[in-house]
Amino acid sequence: MKYGYILAAGLAAGSVDGHLTGSLCCNRLSHHVPSLYQDPSTASYEQLINARWSNNSILHPSCVVTPKSADDVSRTIRLLTTYRCNFSVKGGGHNANPGANSIDNGVSVDLGSLNSAYLASDRSYVSLGAGITFGQAYDLFNHSNVGFVGGLHDGISAGGLSLGGGTSLFQASKGWAVDNVLNYEVVLSCGTIVNANQKNNPDLFKALKGGNTNFGIVTRVDLKTFEFKKLWDAEVVVSLKGPQVGRSEMLDKISRTMVDFVANNEKDVATSIHVAVTFVAATQEELAILAITNSDDVEDPAIGRPARAVPNQRANVARHGKVADYVHAISGFQRKGSRQVTATLTISNDYDTLREIWDASDKVYNELSQKVGVQWIVQIFPQPKIQQSYSMKHGGNSLGLADVQDDQLVIWFTARWNNTGFDNMMDNAQKRFVQATEEVARKHGTLSPFLYINFAGYFQNPLCGYGPESVAHLSEVARKYDPRGVFQYLMKGGFKISEADCGYKG
Structure with missing residues (x-):
């Protein structure tokens, strides 16, 4: 359509x-x-x-x-x-x-320059200008003893995250970042400034929560807050090639650890695990990083201990600290300054699928004509089914996940390099990664239509993954609030609902 x-x-x-x-x-x-x-x-x-x-x-x-x-x-x-x-x-x-x-x-x-930030007098929400980054926002509220659901990189803006979904430290306990938005201030194509929330323009409110850049320019986001002081976190860095066990067994253990954690996440929603496997450009080593956090500041939670016990450890560092400190630390893993590609897919929380996806990724990497200077990163973000329960409490969202009954894993592929001569090679590689990993998931019957839009490659079609009901709603809202199609045709960038040729009738 x-x-x-x-x-x-x-x-x-x-x-x-x-x-x-x-x-x-x-x-x-x-x-x-x-x-x-x-x-x-x-x-x-x-x-x-x-x-x-x-x-x-x-x-x-x-x-x-x-x-x-x-x-x-x-x-x-x-x-x-x-x-x-x-x-x-x-x-x-x-x-x-x-x-x-x-x-x-x-x-x-x-x-x-839209980088304002203030805490409401009753401490029930923070109001963030759309251009403020979460690194800036976390720093500003670092000693306020309030928490809010924001980005996992200090360079992500409040406006960008809140239009795409928003993975965070609080995925199992609070849901997507968009499910914690109380209000958007939006400039429409006619220049009118409106607020979108559960009472005012509720159709626009729902559409903005995952609908990307199709309706207006968001200038402010109000995010629900909660009492929060510190978190506990641990980062475990391991080699995939010894000394205790070999590469295949390490990937077995990492896959099993992740799948078992997500299956039990509902029993401890304060704990989260994020996994990254990378070929390091400078050394051509293959490492895995397992990041465990507990937002209740519980030290070494039982559900996270298997991740801290994997072999071949290079480092295993734990601490109590503020969200700002944690996010600044992990953002150093992917700083700006390189050329990059990005792509994503979502799978059911299935061991066999995840284990084979590592092998499929390796095959694509090994087919590169040049590897020196390329950092190849595959990250896994848990999506426990409990997180979908938070959506309808706050006006719903556009992600199309309300009826999902299974735990899922969002897979984010990125690669980094500096040599402009690699650009075409890496453009092809990101497409091959998606093709190869989707083939694995289809074989196992575990491929989800959902694509997290903030991770999606330019060639992917994440809006269609939201399903026909959501696509129809996004189309209707875009027509209503932008009848001349300014954000479809004059504004460039983003994923356009007018280009979402999903094969749906209507």
């Missing part, structure tokens, strides 16, 4: 496919919003365009607009639609897909 918009026909009056060129748009903006305007002649332009997690997502817009308030965003979007300008929107820039948060020869709207 695809659908069109009035705007698609109305664009014929512009100079290039109905649009003004980037330079002409920027000329208009320089006169209308000079205090927000940056172009290649200004000192901060390079800093703004380079502020991305992945170097291959750095593009070269004709100019950058840096709104400092929702009113600034409103004024900017009115100008962009009036002049029919192609534009992109950036929050934290934590997406490796080229074009996801930038644009060549168009207008980049950079929300980085």
Whole structure:
């Protein structure tokens, strides 16, 4: 099912496919919003365009607009639609897909200055500007004794996470980050500023929770809080090639440890485990990292002990600390500054499938014509079925998981390199990874249609994985709140509901 918009026909009056060129748009903006305007002649332009997690997502817009308030965003979007300008929107820039948060020869709207954060007087929620990163937010509230469901990397923005789902430290105890959003402040394509919550614009509220960039520009997110002081965490780093056991047995143990943990996660929702297996670019070693956390600050919880007992250990470090300290520490594993690709799939919590996925991943890696300088990372995020129970308590979401009765695993593939000559090789590799691992899951009957949109590669179609009911709702809401299709056709980047050709009837 695809659908069109009035705007698609109305664009014929512009100079290039109905649009003004980037330079002409920027000329208009320089006169209308000079205090927000940056172009290649200004000192901060390079800093703004380079502020991305992945170097291959750095593009070269004709100019950058840096709104400092929702009113600034409103004024900017009115100008962009009036002049029919192609534009992109950036929050934290934590997406490796080229074009996801930038644009060549168009207008980049950079929300980085929307970085306000305050705690409500009754301590029931935090209000975060869409451009603030969770690293900044955790630091600001580090000593406030409140917790909120946010990102697992300090470079992820509040706006970006809250439109995609949001994995966190509190997956089993609180659900997705979107299920903890109380309110979105949104600028619509007409420039109107609205709030979306369970009482006001509830259809938009539900659609935004996983619906990506299809409805408006989110300028503020209000997240429910809870009393929270410290967590306990441990990071176990192991070699896959000895000295105690060999590679195959290590992957057996890691797979069994993860699957058994997720199957029992409902018995201890405060504990979470996240696994990453990586070929290290500098040394060509193959390591696994098992990160165990307990959000109740319980030291060495029983459910996490098998992960701390795996052989071939290089390090096994535990501590009590703040969320900010933990997230900054683990973010060092994937800092910005490299070229990157990303892709994802979701499987049932099945040992045989997970174990074979490691082998399928290895096969794709070993087929690379160049390996030196490539870091290959496969991460596993538990999705215990209990987390789906939190959605309907807070207005539902768009993820299409409400009826899922099985524990699942979200698999996130990333690879990092610096040599631009590897770009085509790595683009093919991310597609081969998805093809090979999906074949394994199909063989076992464990492949889920769900694709976590914030991990998805540009070539994937995560909106269709939400199912026909959710896709129909997203389409209806997009038509209602953006009848001219500004966020389908003028705004570049993200996964468009107008392009979600899912094969559904309707």
